[in-house]
Amino acid sequence: MDKLRILIITNLYPPQVIGGYERAIADYARLLHHRGHTVLVLTSNTEEYTTNTTDKESDLVVRRGLHLCGEWTKQGTHWFSLEEVASRTFLNRQILAQELQTFQPDVCLAGNIDFLGLELLEKMLADGIPIAHYVMNATPGYISELTPKSQLHQYITCSNWIRDSLKQHGYPVNTTQTIYPGAAVEEFYQTELPPRDHLRIAYASLVMPYKGADILIEALSLLNVGGMEFSATIAGGTLIPEFTQALQEFVESEGMQDKVKFPGALSRQELKGLYQTHNVLVFPSRFQEPFGISQVEAMAAGLTLVTSGTGGAGEIVKHGKDGLVFESENPLDLADVLCSLPVSSTEWERITHAGQQRAMSDLSQLHTIEQLESVLFKLVSIKI
Numbered sequence: 001m002d003k004l005r006i007l008i009i010t011n012l013y014p015p016q017v018i019g020g021y022e023r024a025i026a027d028y029a030r031l032l033h034h035r036g037h038t039v040l041v042l043t044s045n046t047e048e049y050t051t052n053t054t055d056k057e058s059d060l061v062v063r064r065g066l067h068l069c070g071e072w073t074k075q076g077t078h079w080f081s082l083e084e085v086a087s088r089t090f091l092n093r094q095i096l097a098q099e100l101q102t103f104q105p106d107v108c109l110a111g112n113i114d115f116l117g118l119e120l121l122e123k124m125l126a127d128g129i130p131i132a133h134y135v136m137n138a139t140p141g142y143i144s145e146l147t148p149k150s151q152l153h154q155y156i157t158c159s160n161w162i163r164d165s166l167k168q169h170g171y172p173v174n175t176t177q178t179i180y181p182g183a184a185v186e187e188f189y190q191t192e193l194p195p196r197d198h199l200r201i202a203y204a205s206l207v208m209p210y211k212g213a214d215i216l217i218e219a220l221s222l223l224n225v226g227g228m229e230f231s232a233t234i235a236g237g238t239l240i241p242e243f244t245q246a247l248q249e250f251v252e253s254e255g256m257q258d259k260v261k262f263p264g265a266l267s268r269q270e271l272k273g274l275y276q277t278h279n280v281l282v283f284p285s286r287f288q289e290p291f292g293i294s295q296v297e298a299m300a301a302g303l304t305l306v307t308s309g310t311g312g313a314g315e316i317v318k319h320g321k322d323g324l325v326f327e328s329e330n331p332l333d334l335a336d337v338l339c340s341l342p343v344s345s346t347e348w349e350r351i352t353h354a355g356q357q358r359a360m361s362d363l364s365q366l367h368t369i370e371q372l373e374s375v376l377f378k379l380v381s382i383k384i
Contacts, residue, residue, distance in 0.1 A: 004376060005038045007103060007129075009096075009120060010111030011068060013043040016050050018072065018239075019206055020293045021136045024158075024181045025111040028134075031369040032109075033060050040103050042096070044068050044116075051237065051265055065095045068115040074240050077114070089119055096120050105129055107376050113141045118148075125150045130379035132156055132372070135166065136181065136290045144170035151382055156375060158291045159312025165288075177375060180315075182368035183293050185300035185359050188272060193302040193352055194279040196345060199223070199230035199338060202278035202303065204271060204294045205285070207238040207247070207262075212284035212308065217247050218331035219284075219338065221254045228339060230259060235274055237265035275301035279352075280341065282306045286329045289313040299323070299359035304352045306337055316363070322354035 012018060014026045026041075033039045045064035067088040070079040079085060100123075108124050110133040118141070121131055130152040133140055140147075140155065144166075147153075155176040157163040167173045194200065201220070205211045213234055223230050238244045244262065251260045266274060275281075281298035288311030295305050295316050305323035307313055317323025324340075327333040341348045 001106070001377075001380065003036050003038070004106045004380060005104060006032055006040070006376065007099070007105035007108045007124075008039060008041045008111065009066075009108060009113065009116070010041070010043050011066075011114055011116050012046060012049055012112070013041055013062060013064070014051075016044075016046050018049055020181075020291075021112050024136065024293060025109075025134070027184065027365055028109065028369060028372060029060060031365060032373070035369070035373065040099065040105070042066060042099055051267075063099065066092050066116060069117060070115040072239060079115070085117075089117055092116065093119060093123060096123055100124070100127060100129070106380050107132065109134065109372075109376065112137065116141075118142045118146055121148060121153070125152055128152070130154075130376075130382065132375050132379055134158070134179075134372075135162055138162065138165050138288065138290070139169060140166070140171070147171055152379060154375065154379060156372070159315050161288070161312040161315065162290050177371075179368055179371045179375075180363055181291055181293055182363050182365040183296035183300060183359065184268075185296065185364045186366075187268075188275060188297045188300040189356075189360065190276065190300075190302045193349065193356075194276065196279050196342075196348055199228065199280060199342065200278040201230060201232040201280045201282055201338070202274055202298065203232070203234045203236065203282055203284070204266070204274065204298065205236050205283070207234060207236045207244045208240060209243060210285070210287040211236075212286040212329070213247060214243075215284040215286065215308075215329060215331050215334060216282050217250060217260070219282075219334040220256060220260060221250075222331060222335040223338060224254060224256050224259070226335075226339070228342075230338075232260045233274060233278065234260065234262050235264070235266050235271070271297070272301070275303055278303060280304045280306055280338070282334070282338075283313060284308050284328075284334060285310050285313065287311075292316060295323075296359050296363045299355040299363075302352060302356050304341065304348065305355055306334070317355060317358065320351070322351060322358045324351065 308328040319325040
């Protein structure tokens with residue numbers, strides 16, 4: 001068997017997204033399809049999370065029939081009532097059973113199953129369908145005691161930090177393999193590095209407190225007070241509009257409104273344009289990041305990565321070698337690191353080149369998909 005019938009199950013799928021998880025799974029679906037596999041995506045239709053992300057694979061079959069059993073709110077995750085969850089779970093099992101009967105997959109690639117529940121995975125395992133669950137969050141969406149006890153089930157983690165986190169929380173990781181998500185580095189690659197006449201700082205992530213956009217804004221305020229020449233773009237959507245508004249009000253109060261822009265969420269094409277006009281990406285997350293794909297995209301585009309390096313994000317670069325790391329939640333340290341770049345243009349260029357080489361050679365999606373494909377074939381061979 002050299003080609004597979006692959007069922008992909010995930011809670012959200014572009015253009016309905018919250019973060020990088022959904023985009024990564026969509027990229028894997030597209031790449032597996034391009035490699036000749038037959039791919040069916042089964043997901044929900046949750047229109048309130050629709051973004052301007054464009055559909056790059058119009059001939060890929062995506063069925064949006066699943067029903068989420070909860071929602072994301074400003075306060076965090078919220079499950080619906082027990083009755084509603086039971087009703088939606090029943091409907092999801094019926095939908096899955098129908099798809100299994102008509103599509104007859106060889107293997108399943110599971111993405112984020114938050115609000116979908118474990119029942120769908122249990123149904124497939126009971127039918128003898130192997131599952132590779134690509135975990136890009138601290139947990140797979142259920143407690144460790146409920147982990148499927150089947151040799152047909154395997155975790156893939158997006159970083160060693162996630163793998164260690166699973167182990168710490170009691171999940172079995174004996175067969176777990178870390179596969180870095182990688183990025184579409186060929187799309188973002190620029191042969192010439194962006195000009196380094198002054199700091200042109202980009203932020204490209206959700207504008208949320210846990211992502212640390214406020215830490216960057218505070219650091220920019222320190223640069224402004226110190227007379228450092230810079231411009232900055234804070235790009236990304238938000239689930240808390242008042243948080244973004246507070247940042248904008250602070251920027252105005254500090255007299256930085258001509259230096260700091262807030263364009264909102266950007267499409268992938270717009271993101272490429274952002275990287276063409278900036279020379280530094282700041283990734284100031286204050287929570288333990290599973291990985292951080294935007295960092296790799298920016299590195300490929302020739303931007304210098306300045307990161308808090310929390311969680312799996314700390315596995316992307318080494319400080320002073322191919323990127324720079326500052327102390328998480330410390331705007332003064334971030335400002336100091338940013339100020340160090342214009343001091344030596346030669347050193348700045350060296351770090352940037354090394355970061356770009358790291359992205360292109362070690363963190364490409366091509367490398368990722370080859371490893372992922374190998375896992376899927378291995379699981380199918382166990383079934384056979």
